Amino acid sequence: MSRTAPRRTRLRLGLTATALLTAATLVPAPAHAEDVTDYTISVDPAAQGAAIDDTMYGVFFEDINRAADGGLYAELVQNRSFEYSTADNGSYTPLTSWTAAGTAEVVDDSGRLNERNRNYLSLGAGSSVTNAGYNTGIRLEQGERYDFSVWARAAGGSTLTVSLKDAAGPLATARQVAVEGGWAKYRATFTASRTSNRGRLAVASSNAAALDMVSLFPRETFRNQPNGLRKDLAEKIAALKPGFVRFPGGCLVNTGSMEDYSESSGWQRKRSYQWKDTIGPVEERATNANFWGYNQSYGLGYYEYFRFAEDVGAMPLPVVPALVTGCGQNRATDDEALLKRHIQDTLDLIEFANGPATSTWGQVRAGMGHPKPFGLTHIGVGNEENLPREFFARFQRFRAAIEAEYPDITVVSNSGPDDSGTTFDTAWQLNREGDVDLVDEHYYNSPQWFLQNNDRYDSYDRGGPKVFLGEYASQGNAWKNGLAEAAFMTGLERNADVVKLASYAPLLANEDYVQWSPDMIWFNNHASWGSANYEVQKLFMTNVGDRVVPSRASTTPDVSGPLTGAVGLSTWATSAAYDDVKVTSADGTALLSDDFSGDASQWTHSGGGSWSVRDGQYVQTDEAAENTLVTAGDPAWHDYDLHVKATKKAGKEGFLVAFGVKDTGNYYWWNLGGWNNTRSAVEQASDGGKSTLISKAGSIETGRAYDIDVKVRGRQVTLYLDGQEWGSFTDDKPAEPFRQVVTEDARTGELIVKVVNAQPAEARTAIDLGGAKVASRARVTTLAADAEAVNTETDAPVTPVTSTFRGVADEFTYTFPAHSVTFLRIARR
Incomplete structure (x- = not known):
């Protein structure tokens, strides 16, 4: 995107039009400032902007x-209470993440630990179970301590041998735990002898025993909280x-049921999140089917959140x-x-x-x-x-x-x-x-x-x-x-x-x-x-700062022209048929016409799905495929009318008609019967990310043919469904790459000038602090990287860099790097 023409004036907020003209005409640029800049930022430090609450950002x-179990919650054993179920995930069993040797059976009967903790493991004499933890296994660090606990019972008495190991051998000295009588909690502590990401926890029993709530915690948790x-x-x-x-x-x-747990309702394995389920001793808390397709133990519950x-x-x-x-x-x-x-x-x-x-x-x-x-x-x-x-x-x-x-x-x-x-x-x-x-x-x-x-x-x-x-x-x-x-x-x-x-x-x-x-x-x-x-x-x-200091910045000229692009058809978890596609320019010239009486050679298949011409229609039959986009036409097309006839055959949603298609990551589409066939919307895809421009409730009927028309004029689009105007929008807002805000830190008195330069060119900027008496140095924190850079476990290209800028004055020039976020903390004198 091109930048603004050079500017030679630095204007302050809060001045009248006459005063602005006088300032621009009579005040010479100071000798220390560059005469030519790309942007200006003008600050009015005497004006009172909005107060910023301490709770602004959270x-x-x-x-x-897996943000809780396997994540923020420090428990290292997965499925510690054998409660995993197909209600959580179709692939789950009560022994998911466990491997059994010998006789091991998960039981749900009157011998359970308590009414909320339904399942327990019946382990035969000489048998064992091994837990794989999360990811590649249980992470153990050499020299660190780990606390093991288990609820167990053994009517005739049993010795549990508890060990930590990986494929290379033991990771700590094994512990012996003597179990006698009814349900009781038993504990042991390990010190890791070496580091491993692939650890396993094994529990073997000398005689028949029942186990539940098998747990391993690092001794060192955040703030050492239990x-x-x-x-x-x-x-x-x-x-x-x-x-x-x-x-x-x-x-x-x-999401899920709002009801109480009960025997008749299957103990509500898809119960909504209710805070009383999540407090008290962890062995008495419920587990539940998580909306996102796994089990949640509620070990991290409301008390832990508070x-x-x-x-x-x-x-x-x-x-x-x-x-x-x-x-x-x-x-x-x-x-x-x-x-x-x-x-x-x-x-x-x-x-x-x-x-x-x-x-x-x-x-x-x-x-x-x-x-x-x-x-x-x-x-x-x-x-x-x-x-x-x-x-x-x-x-x-x-x-x-x-x-x-x-x-x-x-x-x-x-x-x-x-x-x-x-x-x-x-x-x-x-x-x-x-x-x-x-x-x-x-x-x-x-x-x-x-x-x-x-x-x-x-x-x-x-x-x-x-x-x-x-x-x-x-x-x-x-x-x-x-x-x-x-x-x-x-x-x-x-x-x-x-x-x-x-x-x-x-x-x-x-x-x-x-x-x-x-x-x-x-x-x-x-x-x-x-x-x-x-x-x-x-x-x-x-x-953050404590109040906003009013400021203003120049902008980048918008160079966008009319909305341009080819056309497309798509489906989402649905089978649909399309026919009678016509694209006509504003002057009536035919740009595309396809009644699918022959083949589909005019269309480019860029997504998934199964497309074929059947009985004079272009049909997508894969009901599981998402975004099956096919496109036709010229990405340079503009000011045109698109007509298509669409019929839903089967599946969860409706159909999608695309226009303004530049490539597979940049287009508009009219999503009819989206969101499980509950509403329709126009979405804009930009570099693969989508935004909703119009949204209305409504559904699409299976087997009914719909006439769809899209009229593109300049950057205005009008949409018609079965001859009736459904909606319209004008996509003319510029994507401004240069943004700023100024705040003041009441404790230090510093002005915090925050500037975002989201373009691939540096931005030389004249900054006018409106007469504020400031120190000549600013503490600077800069984030800058290639636009496509991504932080990973082994590489962090987006990392803050701190520096000192020594050229601060009432009016000064600063060059903000390409693709950068820069904070200047400027002390007042």
Whole structure:
């Protein structure tokens, strides 16, 4: 992208038009500054910008990508209580991650450890079981201590031989544990004799015995807390200095059944996340089917979340289900008794967090080791509900009950799963009318969207509900994604009077168990590393400032022309047929016509799926394939009309009609019957990342032929379904690559000039500090790398570099590197 023409003036904010003209005409450039620059930044240090709360930036933890078990939760044994089930994952059995030698059977009968811990292992005399842990195995470090525990019973007595080993041999001296009588907890300690990433824990029994809750913990956990957290992961989170911790989700909060455990309901293996399941002794906590396709042990539960927030100095922000499912499930319960029970559970949660040790639930907290209240101030109700009216009716019930007993608690609502669309608009209308304090927004969009939408919150009502940006990311872990997010974050800070809380999502990902990408922190069983996005978040979160200092920057000229591209057809987990494709230029010239009476030679197959011409239609028959895009035409086409007839044959969704196709990573498509056939939207793909431009509820009927027309004029697009206008949009927002914000640190008095240069050329910039008396040196932190650079376990091309800049003055010039984020901390004199 080309840069601006040279500028010779440096203008300050807060001046009248006459004063601006006078300043530009009469004030000569100082001798020490370059006369020619690419950009200008003008600062008004005397003006009062928005105050920035200490809780502005935080973290969002969801048990996704094995973020808890096998991740932040330090337990090294997988499936420690033999509770894995096909309800969790079709490939699971109660012995998943275990290998048995001899007689070993998982039993669910009246001899169980307790009602919540249903399964146990019956181990025959002379038999053994071995656990493989997570990833490549159990990580052991030479010289470190590890605490083993097991619940066991042996009516006739038995000796358990417990050992740690890998393929090369023992990793520690074996321990003998004598078991006698009924269920009891037994312990042993190991010191690793060498380091291994492929360790195994083996338990052998001399006589018949029953085992449950087989556990191995590193002695050294974060802050050395019992039932604690993996130190390196927790330290990386703590290094962000988060203002809040939102937990436990995310989609797993309000998906699954809201009912109680019961024998008749199969003990609710797909029960929604309910906080009372997760507290008390770990052997009495439930396990559950995780929404993301595995089992969650709840060893990391609400007590541990509160404790972690306290340990890192963050505000806890729990989220409870509102009895309206989200994440594509779209169900709402009308069970009044169930609703009342969940509202009471929420009131009990607040008492658990804040009540005195003498209260019912405060006593439970104190019994777990924390007599002092946690100081809960915010609680979220619901997550990404796509039924806004049903959700809000229930939200009001929760809020009324909470405010009646705890008027100082801020109750957080939400606006659904997208940044715009019918659900978003309806939810915001209800939140405004209901005078909600804080609304949780979520969106995952392309880097281009984040570069285009820095001004998103400029126009929000200053007197309306405030925003909690609880989940956002730019769909990638390359440096170009971090740059786009950094540019967007300057807009969050500029609007700190509206955006009160913000957290990137998701937080953690085990590289061998990924359900969602991108993620902020990656790990395996022996190492962890921060992504490029992590480095951006850390730089902003540790250099927030206390107020915004009003400033202004010049911009980059927009050189975009009309919307151009070929056309395409696609499906997603659906079989569909297409016919009568016609593309006509604005003057009526035929550009493409295909009735599939012959072959499909005009089409290029770039995706998956199984395409063929059948009975005069172009048919895709693979119902499992996702994004089966085929394209035709010239990427230079512009100002045209596209017509196609589409019919859904079978499958989960509808069909996709693409236009403006430049290549397989850059296009627009009209997604009809997407999201499990619940809504339709126009999405824009940019370098593989997608953003939603229009979204409406609706579904596609199987077997019905639909007439689809797309009219492209300049950068405006109008869409027609069966001859009726469905919607339109104009894609004319520039993706500005140069963004900035200035804040002030009240403690040090420093101005913090934060500049993002997301283009492949350096940006020489004239900076006018508006007469501020400043020191001649600035502390500088720079993140700069190739746009495609990605941090990995063995390489971190995106790493902060600190330096000192000695040329600071009231007016000075600084050159910001290509593809960079730069923070200058400038002391006042």
